[in-house]
Amino acid sequence: MMNIKPLLIGLGLGITILSGCSDDLNLVGSTIQPDGDKMPVYVDTFQMQATTLLMDSVYARTTSGLLGEFYDPLYGNVKSDYICQFYCPDDFKFKKEPINGQIDSVDFKIMYQNSAWVGDSLAPMRAQIYQVTKELERDFYTNFDPLEYCDMTQSLGMQTYTAYDNSIPDSIRGAKDSDGYPLYTPTITIRMPKEFGQKFYDESVKNPSTFNSQENFNKFFQGLYVTNTYGSGNILQINYSAISIYYKYNLKGSQGQDSTARASETFNVTKEVLQLNRFKNTDLNSLLEPSDSIAYLKTPAGVYTQLTIPAQDIVDRIGDRVINNIPLTMKAYPQEEWQWALPAPANLLLLPKDSLPTFFVNNKIEDNKTAFRADYNASSRSYPFGNIANLMQEHIKNNPDKDMVLLLIPVERITAKSNSYYGQSQTYTTALNNYLLPSGVKLLKSEDATKIIVTTTEYK
Known part of the structure; x- marks a missing residue:
């Protein structure tokens, strides 16, 4: 039974x-x-x-970020930006000695994938960066106030862009390696003051212990705030952010002759360091009004x-x-x-x-x-x-x-x-x-x- x-x-x-x-x-x-x-x-x-x-805030522990501003007639406006630290390998040193101890240039790169955006890919936008002046807290919620961490009176650089760069030929945009992976990565490059990179090199010579650990490095350089200061209609999904410092150095040839070569040092945003993503939503009141027929969901935050x-x-x-x-x-x-x-x-x-x-x-x-x-x-x-x-x-x-x-x-x-x-x-x-x-x-x-x-x- x-x-x-x-x-x-x-x-x-x-x-x-x-x-x-x-x-x-x-x-x-x-x-x-x-x-x-x-x-x-x-x-x-x-x-x-x-x-x-x-x-108004969600937990977002990630090394990717969103950058831009977008308006939807029903769901309102959202602005996205982020603060990031940069990874420093233990006992970091410049690979070569710059000629006369001088740095040539510095830039900050924002990289994303083709079609990794929301909205109008041809909307003119402007990315701008500011230095973080206060040590970041380990808080991954998305409603932080950048004014608490940054000096907003002095920009370290800006660059106007469109998500889809019409200046890139289709032959380059569609190129792939032997394994089928894209060779082209859309990138926003922001030129930074040369003095910023010079400060890094001078510190590596005078106080090498600054680069002995991530903790020491974070005290020397707290990070960057990356935001959108012009334009609306597009939000990029950022995969990768990095600072590169460029310089020339003397190279000895096989016959003993001197020549000049170029080198660079790069500091990346990785999972070992903090990235704080911020989302600011406006025009949400209509979604919160009592309704007998509709309940809403809207992201991010x-x-x-x-x-x-x-x-x-x-x-x-x-x-x-x-x-x-x-x-x-x-x-x-x-x-x-x-x-x-x-x-x-x-x-x-x-x-x-x-x-x-x-x-x-x-x-x-x-x-x-x-x-x-x-x-x-x-x-x-x-x-x-x-x-x-x-x-x-x-x-x-x-x-x-x-x-x-x-x-x-x-x-x-x-x-x-x-x-x-x-x-x-x-x-x-x-x-x-x-x-x-x-x-x-x-x-x-x-x-x-x-x-x-x-x-x-x-x-x-």
């Missing part, structure tokens, strides 16, 4: 699925089971609430959607029955169709609101118990999270007298592939980060869209 239990439960759940959310099927399945082994399956319907919350599921009512109604299934799918309105309209975020994370402060800091991923992830399904305009019964059971165990408050958070999913026993490749999540590119979606919050169907089983 025990072997028939899974089949009977499956039949009961099948009836639940086919019946949708009809309140007439509050009790199903009991009549098809043997008298001595009845396990009634119940279906109860509840209503959750969805609201839009302001999220714009607004989240909060879901409140009536856990207290669920506990009161189901008693000690076991929760088998709570399917949750968030449905969306069609995306806007104007030029450069924001896309819907590709991945949403669902987790308890009180878990947010530690989730990204501790590098967690979805576990389908206390955190769930959904891909955006463009054909059905929905985010299917599947069965969140584990999440509800965990909440009831820890907080039986409180409703369950959840957040929907756009995330960037980092993946890898593994081979199964049968040789089929499977994709799995290796990391989840707050999604930092501009995106937006309108979620339905009608009565039907926010209906929660709870399937339970009574074991006797």
Whole structure:
């Protein structure tokens, strides 16, 4: 008799699925089971609430950054910039001795990939850099005030650019190496004062201990603030930032003759040092106005959607029955169709609101118990999270007298592939980060869209 239990439960759940959310099927399945082994399956319907919350800061520990400013008629304006430190190898020394101890030039490079931007690729923009004058704190939240760290009265350089550089021939832009990787990397080069590089060389001669460790180097040079001071309509996704110091040195030839050669020293932004990304959103008031039909999501660091599921009512109604299934799918309105309209975020994370402060800091991923992830399904305009019964059971165990408050958070999913026993490749999540590119979606919050169907089983 025990072997028939899974089949009977499956039949009961099948009836639940086919019946949708009809309140007439509050009790199903009991009549098809043997008298001595009845396990009634119940279906109860509840209503959750969805609201839009302001999220002016997110955790963003990354070596990439966003630079620029972009306006969307629905989702408002966002300005993006960043502060970065630079990696110094232990016991760094200039490879060669500059002629007469003099530096020739210095520049700062901002590198990104082709098409790695949002908005108008031909919008004229200007990047400008300032020196950081205060030691950075280890704070990776995106609402820092640059005035607290920088001397904004003296610029170290600026450069006007467009994301797509029309001066680059297609033959160069499309060139690839023997492995198929692009040879051309779009780059914004900002010329810096020669005195800046001279200071580095002079310090390496007079106080070499400055370059013995990253800690000492950070005290000597705290970093740069990279911002946009002109233009709107484009945001670049930066892959790589670096300072290069150029100089000439004497080179002895094989016949003893002297010649002049060129060299450079480069300091990069790497994962070993800090980069603080800042996002400043404006014009969000319309998204935060009460609405009976729409809840919004907007990145970066714009607004989240909060879901409140009536856990207290669920506990009161189901008693000690076991929760088998709570399917949750968030449905969306069609995306806007104007030029450069924001896309819907590709991945949403669902987790308890009180878990947010530690989730990204501790590098967690979805576990389908206390955190769930959904891909955006463009054909059905929905985010299917599947069965969140584990999440509800965990909440009831820890907080039986409180409703369950959840957040929907756009995330960037980092993946890898593994081979199964049968040789089929499977994709799995290796990391989840707050999604930092501009995106937006309108979620339905009608009565039907926010209906929660709870399937339970009574074991006797």
